[in-house]
Amino acid sequence: MKISLAQKNLFHEPARLLISVSGVTFAVFLIMILLGLYRGWSETLSEYIHNVDAQVWVMQQGSIDMSHSISLLPNQTADQLKQIKGVEAVHYLIGNRIVITLHDDEVSTRVIGFDTTDQIGKPVSIVAGEAIPAEGEIVIDQLVHDNHDVNIGDTIDLNSTPFTVIGISAGGPLFQQSYIRIEDARALFHMEDVSNFFVVSIAEEQTTTTVMNRIEDTIPGVDAQTEAEFAENNEREIMDKFLPIILVLVCIGFIVGVVIISLTIYTATIEKIREYGVLKAIGAPNFYLYRVVLTQSSIAGGIGFILGTGLTYFGSDVIKKFEPLFVTLVKWQDVVVVAGMTLAMIILAAYIPLRRMIKIDPAIVFKA
């Protein structure tokens, strides 16, 4: 096997290698965890909407999402919707935020009232207990269960109305979401004659766009959005504010990675400058020397990338145990993006040492 001077130099000084690898590992971890958080949050925000089994969301005109705008529509709107050609079924949905007191802690939760008969709008998934509440029953979010020690069988008060916990759900938005019967929601929020949203199922032979146009043309003061549009609007309202911050942090992570590998590879090159001069003097071509530096940078970067990726998968699970809001989702596309960034780190980190190497005068060997 050919002698790899790069490996010999790199592994001969484990402390330097450790610094270099640690720098890349943490840079990769930081970048990947931020991308994972971004993806995790954005997907979590819309997971509930995707889970509602209907094609169109109808809301008050001007309302765009479930969090930042209020939609109130009279219940007769449902009758009007049912008259429109192509509408197969209409379901009521109520969703309001409320502050409840749990063991002296004030907790904000969004309470969803859904029709328990057709079960459209039910929890995304159930961790324990039941999914469909009866009168006076509630399904709470896993975050409420984890953070505030509320368990199945406990009673919690919503606006002085007691509800018995019958299930623990997961998969809602970052802010915890609880589920009750729509009739209980109407009573709780005094919304006997109005609803927040109507979700509409479309007959198979109709196109969604055609039916949406008919809805907006027929019923004044309403907007209709497809499930995908509504989900995107809900994600955008929050994620657009986070994206610039995340991008800045990703840039910082990238720069930290580049700087640490650059410094360690550069100092390693400078320390061995005479040896590289010797190699030049005895006739080693320049590309051989470049390969030594690039290989050193690649080894440090490669190990750092593998460890950083592992740390992301392992670390995010550990962090989530302590901070339930730490919702990350790392997809293979993110791994590819970070691999590309690591490659860029490796090349940039090798650039300065390479420039120094080009300038080595092989006659240095004759200096005692």
Place this chain on the structure above:
Amino acid sequence: MNILTVINLKKVFGKGDTKVTAINDVSFSVGQGEIVLIMGPSGSGKTTLLSMMGGLLTPTAGDITINEVNITQAKRRAVPRIRLYEIGFVFQSFNILQNLTALENVQIVGELAGMPSYQAKERAMELLTKLHMEPRWHYLPVKLSGGQQQRVAIARAIMNNPKLVLADEPTGNLDSKSGHEVMMLFHNIAKADHKTVVIVSHDERIKDIADRVLWIEDGKVSTAPPEPEVTVKDLVCGMKVDAKYSPFSTTIEGKNYTFCSEDCKIKFVEHPYQYVPTLHSSGLDKITG
């Protein structure tokens, strides 16, 4: 057959007032299997000459031919290849790679020359065995003595079977015993392996194995040793001065006085009787120079 031919070689550093001619019109040739020792004082141009012969420094004028290849006219990109195949280098401070073992230090040069790894390893083993380094193949340089490191450097120098070996003060960092052993190795390389060896050194002992000695002084090479230095005392400052080369001298009453600088000369000429009491002020009209 000449392996190394140097013709009208010149190297000038700097321009204008800072111009220094380090090598001035040097010509000589060295045959196959010959050992030539180049001696000269510090700053005489030995290393500059060696650097040019090794293709590490471009001459201002003249030609260097190694094994019938004119390296001064070769393309710049081709010179490293010539060095790799045609020249072996041995340095005063050994310059072996510190993170490679003795064997790897030799093997890597063969690999650089395109030798398959197993073949390079076999040849490196063979050379190190020949140089009595077999028990220390796998030692890192820090575990080797100076003499052993120099043997590794010599093995490295001849790994690719070059025609020419250039050595810069190869015994400079060695004790007497190791120095003699290294000299013997050079002798064997030249006489048994028929390689041309050019050694630049201050070490007088190397004369014993050299076929020829070239003397270099002020950038000029000659076959005759330089005349011994004649020093006289500067009567003004007391320093020793080379009587032959100092440009600051004067003659009073037929006797020549030499100085280290123009300043000392002026002081002397103004009041010569202060420095030579036997002189009389009347002798001043007889000052020349």
